[in-house]
Amino acid sequence: MKTSVKAIVGTLFFLILAAGAAFAEDLGLITGGEKGTYYQFGLNLQELAKEKGINLSVYNSKGSIENIYAVFKRPRTQMGIVQSDVLAFVAKVRSNPVLARIAEKTKMVFPLYNEEVHLLGRQGIADFKDLAGKRVAVDREGSGTYLTANLLFEVSGVKPAEILTVGTDEALAQLKAGAVDAMFYVAGVPVKLFTEKVAAEDALALIPIRDKSIVEYYPEADIPANSYAWQPGAVPTVAVKAVLISYEFRGSNCDLVGRFAGILADNMDWLKANGHPKWKSVDLDYPLKGWEQYACVVKHIGKTTMTAPQEPSEPNPVLDAVKEMLKP
Known part of the structure; x- marks a missing residue:
């Protein structure tokens, strides 16, 4: 009986560990409204990832300002799509320590297309x-x-x-x-x-x-x-310019984002043939001034992987800074 209980406990422990490992393999991509191009791009990437045996979760959102903070702050939201002028705005507001940290830790995965x-x-x-x-x-x-x-x-x-x-x-x-x-x-x-x-x-x-x-x-x-x-x-x-970004991870997420970037790069022909019409104008090598490509992407160009959040319940310092700048 004791042996049986031990065996059951051992099996459950193994299953829990396996489930945890599978969960850790997920990536999250935050996009935009369901009628917008960001979200359609996310769905295209989700379909591609599924074909490669990867779990890609795609989250909709209010848009770029929410997204850049979500990638910095929210769990399981490793990547996002944002506008290049939002990235530039955050990088310029150096007096705000949170924005300075966001600018430091936000890295480009790929430039995408003109919006x-x-x-x-x-x-x-x-x-x-x-x-x-x-x-x-x-x-x-x-x-x-x-x-x-x-x-x-x-x-x-x-x-x-x-x-x-x-x-x-x-x-x-x-x-x-x-x-x-x-x-x-x-x-x-x-x-x-x-x-x-x-x-x-x-x-x-x-x-x-x-x-x-x-x-x-x-x-x-x-x-x-x-x-x-x-x-x-x-x-x-x-x-x-629409830009795919990531937080500058140093652990397993670095590898996951890098492998996903490789899958995207290796399957551009499929995306152009089967995805949103804007994929046809994507130039992954476009030199986006002032933004450095994530080192984990550069390292992996050639591999896999990829799911998002609720309305933020805390203040968003990016949005606060934008509103402060726009005060009359």
Whole structure:
């Protein structure tokens, strides 16, 4: 009987250890809203990882500001996708010790693609400058769109009558109802929300962004003609770079992130053929100024692995710093 009990205990102990080891093999990727390009990229990577026998968890979020802090702070959230201007902003705010630490510990896995600034509004708004005195939705406070839109207003000197911090779905509903005049959405073309939820009869249009003061800070881009069924001509705008980042781990997570990066690099042809259209414009070797590639990625270029969190219950110092910077 004692031998039997010992055997059972030994078996349970082995199973617990095995379960723990399997759990430790998971990676987490925090992305963005379910209608955005980040989340679609995450799902593509999850499918690829599954084919390789890896458990990849993909978390949705408010966006880049939430993501950069989540990678730094939250358990089982080793990687995230963020906008390059959010990374640059964090790196510049050196007076805040938490942000300085985040900047020190945040490393680039790969640069991904250009994210076009979509400015959708009523057809009577001809240019970015026409937003002066208008009601404009800039997405929720945790998003990269929120930061970028406010920075565009800051550098251009354009002052809307009201800036609304509502999610993109709500913003689009209010735009259709005439409650707001325009909305921002920073994401790679095509944006699922605008593909599925906007039609010609809505009488909305993409608004050009070509303000001289803006293009001094942001690279110029175009939203190609017919990117959306209701958009016949190309629209000039600006862009930021989407970046896959990781915390600078030194233990087993270093190996996991490195192996995952290798799988991504080795399967770009599959991602371009089966994933979101933006995979076709991804350049993993793009020299992103000021950001160093994670040493664990450089070491492993060639292998595997990859799941996320709840709303943060604690203050986010990245968001606090952004809000402080944007105070009138």
